[in-house]
Amino acid sequence: MTNTPLTVLCITGWCRNGSTIIGNILNEIPGFFHVGELHFLWRNAAGRGANEECGCGRKLVDCPVWSTILPVGRPAGITLAQHADTVVRHQLATVRTRHTWRVLGRGLHNEQIRAHAALMTEVYHAIAARSDARVIVDTSKVPGESALLPHLDGITPYYVHLVRDPRAVAQSWSRPKEYVYEMSPGKSTGYWTGFNLAAHAITRRYPERSMLLRYEDFIAEPEATIDRLLRLCDSDPAANPVSDRTVDLHTNHTVTGNPDRFHVGATVIRPTDNTWRTELSAADRRTVEALSWPLARRYGYELGSPNSNGRG
Ligand SMILES: [Zn+2]
Helix, strand or coil: CCCCCEEEEEEECCCCCCHHHHHHHHCCCCCEEEEECHHHHHHHHCCCCCCCEECCCCEHHHCCCHHHHCCCCCCCCCCHHHHHHHHHHHHHHHCCHHHHHHHHHHCCCCHHHHHHHHHHHHHHHHHHHHHCCCEEEECCCCHHHHHHHHHCCCEEEEEEEEECCHHHHHHHHCCCECCECCCCHHHHHHHHHHHHHHHHHHHHHCHHHEEEEEHHHHHHCHHHHHHHHHHHCCCCHHHCCCECCEEEECCCCCECCCHHHHCCEEEECCCCCCHHHHHCCHHHHHHHHHHHHHHHHHCCCCCCCCCCCCCC
């Protein structure tokens, strides 16, 4: 099968970094389609993930998009549950965070990763055909999946390494929200470090098609940031749907992500995000800073006392 050339705009980094709203803004652009966290499609559709709902409000298995994509690559006579088992087994064996460097260095090096790559190739192209998109925005944030993209036939990946202040991320994880569970500041920051190191390994390997973006810079200048993202993937900034900090969001078909994904209508991107300064305890703040400081300073986050102006 010959596939039409397709761009995948891959947003990497650790969860709670603002990828869902950025993806949903891009979803408003003609020719763009935000899939959400595609990595979790199969387990979520089979009822084994965090939630079974598409961004359109239907169950994934009943969604007009995903009901046509879920059978793609599934052998005849195999149920969705059985297929989900296979996909998850391949994911765990080949694209966990710790596998990122192996995927970057050795590509499709064994049968399992070749099987997973074949499935993802077929699925991305099927999504493009179904949605009439030429750019698929994937906010899975699973570094191993991101590293796999250059090995998929007919797909050109672009990478946005999206980072957010680890203290804000830790505070966000401390509040359960709908289907999103809680995580301790220490655990959140451990994942923050691991996922960002893996994302950095990917963007260092493909610098010409990558950019580093701080969530804080996005909310400071959302319109200019979306312009940058469009230029990164050779798209026209004239299509930017953000104007005066506001974007009109329509129904999307995202696989999981921040529960705000269900919101439609005029949405204002607020310029500040400082609740962690008052809601994160001093002890938790010290834990996060101790665990994250080398990378956090590299990204320009000021650490130390609230009055500190030291910048690494
Ligand atoms: Zn849907």
